[in-house]
Amino acid sequence: MSGENEARARPGFGRPVASGSQTTSAAxxxxxxxKSLSGIALRAFCLGGALAVSAVSCAAVLLLTSSPLWRLPFFGACLAAFHFLEFWTTARYNHAAASVDSFLLTANWPAYAVAHASAALECLVVGALFPSRSWILFLPHALGPLLLLAGLLLVAAGQAVRSAAMAQAGPSFNHIVQHARAPQHQLVTTGIYATFRHPSYFGFFYWALGTQLVLGNVVCFFVYAAVLWKFFSSRIRGEEAALVRMFGDEYVAFRKAVGTKIPFIP
Incomplete structure (x- = not known):
């Protein structure tokens, strides 16, 4: 075979890449x-495994025992699904911004991990000591199932709203507050943004509170509410200052017309 034929690119294979491009790609x-491909694959694999183990464990405890501790693997399943969807939605609708960090596994570390560990610990301790209690000991027993149902609905609705917000905003969505307008940034005011000014924050706020209702956590429910309210209040204030600089009167009018739907954050 001639050297010319050997050097010709085969169908389905790209031409040789310049060494400089290879170095940049490797970085x-x-x-x-x-954007480590092996890092992304490993995290996705681990989250998928965690979701499967949690779902099976939750079903097994529910079907085979009368223990209220099915709530713990349910919480694990919610967390695994949430973190996977954070990356998947970014990769699907804003692929240029997708990275290892898009899973948000180490976001706000270590406070984020401490919060979830505390929630799991409260559920474990209270569930072990008071397995037949209602959600809150001093409330009527009949409220327990209603609060559980409310929690399940909040988890589902919160996740749906957040993922829908990320999908609709597309390249205009970023996990990190942007202080300068990029060419791809557009002010999204239709669809879910016509109802919620910050739907991704709304979704996470109520998703997190829903998980605590399902877990049956009294202390963590109120701590989560206070901490998340403070966090989003501060973040929205800083983010909107940047949005006003980027979009001017257009954003000011949007802010007046559409609320956040998070209590005490207009």
């Missing part, structure tokens, strides 16, 4: 890179 997509 992003290689091990340890911000």
């Amino acid at each position: 992003y997509y290689g091990p340890g890179g911000s």
Whole structure:
């Protein structure tokens, strides 16, 4: 065979990449890179495994025992699904911004991990000591199932709203507050944004509170509500200052017309 034929690119294979491009690609997509393909695959695999184990464990405890501790693997399943969807939605609708960090597994570390560990611990301790209690000991027993149902609905609705917000905003959505307008940034005011000014924050706020209702946590429910309210109040204030600089009167009018639907954050 001639050297010319051997050098010709085969169908389905790209031409040789310049060494400079290879170096740049390795920095992003290689091990340890911000878009490390092996890192993304590993995290997705672990989250999928965690979701499967949690779902099976939850079903087994519900079907085979009378223990209220099915709530713990349910919480694990919610967390696994949430973090996977954070990456998947970013990769699907804003692929240029997708990275290892898009899973949000280490966001606000270690406070985020401490919050979820505390929630799991409260559920475990109270469930073990008071397995037949209602959601809150001093409330009528009949309210327990209603609060559980409310929690399940909040978890489902919160996740749906957040994922829908990320999908609709597309390239205009970023997990990090942007302080300068990029060419792809557009002010989204239709669809879910016509109802919620910050639907991704609304979704996470109520999703998190819903998980605590399902867990049956009294202390963590109120702590979550207070901490999340403070966090989003501060974040929205800073983010909207940047949005006013980017979009001017257009954003000011949007802010007046559409509320956040988070209590005490207009």
